[in-house]
Amino acid sequence: MSTPTRIQLMPGVWLTAVRTRKFKSSYWSALLLTPLSSETAAMTAVLPRVLRRGTAEYPDQEQLGAALDELYGGVIEPIVLKLGEIQASGFAATFLDDDLAWDGTLISQTAAKLLGDLLLRPATRNGRLRADYVGSERDNLIAEIKSLRNDKQSYAALRLSQEMCRGEAYEVDRLGSLESAQRIRVAKLDRHYKALLKDSCIELYYCGAQPIDQIRQAWVESLMGLPRKSGYELPLTQVTVHPEEVREVKETLDVTQAKLALGLRTQTRLESPDYPALLVTNALFGGAPGSKLFQNVREKRSLCYNAVSGLDRHKGLMMIHAGVALDKAEEAKSEILAQLDAVKSGDFTSKELDAARCFAVSRLTSALDSQIGLYRFYRSQALADPAMTPEALIAMVGEVTAEDVKRAANRLELDTVYLLTGDEGEEAEHGAT
């Protein structure tokens, strides 16, 4: 694997660039990083969508679309992410690699320029963001926030993190709240935009076949005029939280299957020496295809189709999700917790441990063979201090022992159990399965 280059382009602006010929395309991203806060989250979320509507040069979607089509169907998406208690807002983009163009189009240079234009030189009226774009993207954001409950599985995940992290910055959703979205106005958003440009740390990313120097130069040119100050610091995420008691939350909606979600605190940061053991523990317990949850909750007990665990590596959370028959939720919960106790007390075979370790190693290794995998890895490492190379992390995961897993498992503290269920009448109608 080619090692990434990490360069500071301006105060608080960092570029991670990976040069590789493995892919047909290049991958780009530009993210503004700010502390997640209920005051500003909706504005920060709507901003890249407003900017994506048009630049000074291509002031509407049709013209911007034509410019992207000319670049062999390049894609630039507005994105907003929650990385622990940091809200990251900006663009992710992918373009065909220059060498695969029919007609010698200079794809990469134009791509960098477009991204810079989107960020710094939007379509404006009277020196401000366009009111029609702000209004329509505000409405879209409101619709999207309302639609979060449409898919009941992801809604359960959202509700779990809200309930579990009440009072912490993390309880704010990446899109902000409905109320704060409704309060978005042009003048305030325009001020917020200008403040964000000046105040936030900016993470740039490139992965593709072009020489790094050329990419660096292209970024520097495209970000000309970016306001900067002195002294930038990344916001910190609170990871160590010890719940006093387990919170149980139950909600009723129109579902034919109950969605059970359990939230645990891992007490482990990304850069912690215990992080590799946590990866293996998660694989062994519920993250890998042949995990304890799969073997027992699904295959032995036939309780569900999916029972999986996953990590929020930035916030230090483990979330367990299962879709179960309405009348089997309690049984599934006890079985899941019994499996967790088994891992805690070291009740697993060396074969299970080997499989989990192999899975965790293989997952990291395959990530290096994928555009998105590489991007996600370096995106999260950009927030770690010190950052780790994938090779170093893979080596550490490969050496995780049974004792390490037991220790990591025993640091897990159950915080909240969330259950989304249907009303009892529905149950009778569908019958037990």
Add this chain to the structure above:
Amino acid sequence: MERREFPLLGETCYFEQLENGLPVFVIPKPGYTKAHACLAVSYGGMHCRFDDGAPRETVAGIAHFLEHKMFEMPDGNAIEQFSAAGASVNAFTDADMTAYYFTCTDRFQEHLRMLLRFVSTPYFTPENVKKEQGIIAQEIRMYDDKPDWHVYQNLLKGLYRYHPVRESVVGTVESISEITPDTLYTCHRAFYYPGNMVLCVVGDVDPHRVVSVARMVLPAEAAPGAQKDYGVEEPAQSANREMTEKMEVSAPDFLLGFKAAPFYAGTNGLRQTMLGALAGELLCGRSSPLYAKLYADGLIHKDFAVTCISHPGAAFLVAGGESPDPRRVREEIMEEGERLCQGIDEGRFRRAVKSEYGATVRSLNSFDNICVQLSRWWFSGCHYYDFATLYPTLTASEVSAFLGQTVRNETGCLSQIQPKGVSTL
């Protein structure tokens, strides 16, 4: 093995068809650690009816049920065997195909042997079938709670009166309760023979070793298979102009479909599918004037997408997403279709071809996608990578003609999920 270069794509493809009829594709990827293998079967949710010497009528969801059950081996679960060695194995069933695949970063040949072995080893008992009924019932319930799933299933039923693509791939809790080990053995015999499958491998592997492993594990002889029965002829008109269901959603969700004349098999079919996708993009894709207008008017959101789907005997254009007024969107799309029938601006057409081409080449980053496309198009009788030379042959007048024949009232169906009651938000 036959070796073909695709210089436009920067790809090389090795190919051989074994004595037993199994086609083997290998796409070498030097410098990659991960390798991906996929064994696809030309058998899916729409193949409930077939003739293997006797006419058979099996229940909805059987192909998908069989896919689940293949992982069960006399010596344990294949998923656990793969994960014991750090590989991820999985499978999917869609309307016309079942595919089993794994990704690994180590011990590739061992995993390849396992893949070929478990897909060719049926092992069904009353107990393990009963257990699966519980698991799949929960999978069905999971889809039951997804509005996206309903809107698509309803669209298929609205577009097709007879064609079996209208059946749900997973079936229903009731239909799968009728499945027995015997029916599973019958279906496995009817469809899981080498001549009805494709093996596709992508990674830094030796193509010749892949072929020799396949020869070692699979039966040497070709086997007779079943005749697929697609039922009576499907009319050109849609079965219903509108399908509406109420669910607990915040705003209407819709899919607007237009039934096309079924595509040809072979390279022509690939070209038609590309043409259909291009027509969709020109009609209402991300950079079309109509998209910009609908979006600016708040009638569609960024989840709006358009695509062209093709199965044997069934092809359709489909567009949709969330909208406050799906019927308005339908009207506007119909009007735009009529306009484009009159002719398409050459500059716009050329840009759209460039864009579709770029997106298709980019999609070759995904090993998984390479395997699925190569298999799907093999079953249809052509080499998927030929898309590269086909794009420049597409013309604006063909797109106009396609839209003229396809985007019509009588071929269309609007499937909607409308919010139930008053949202509590």
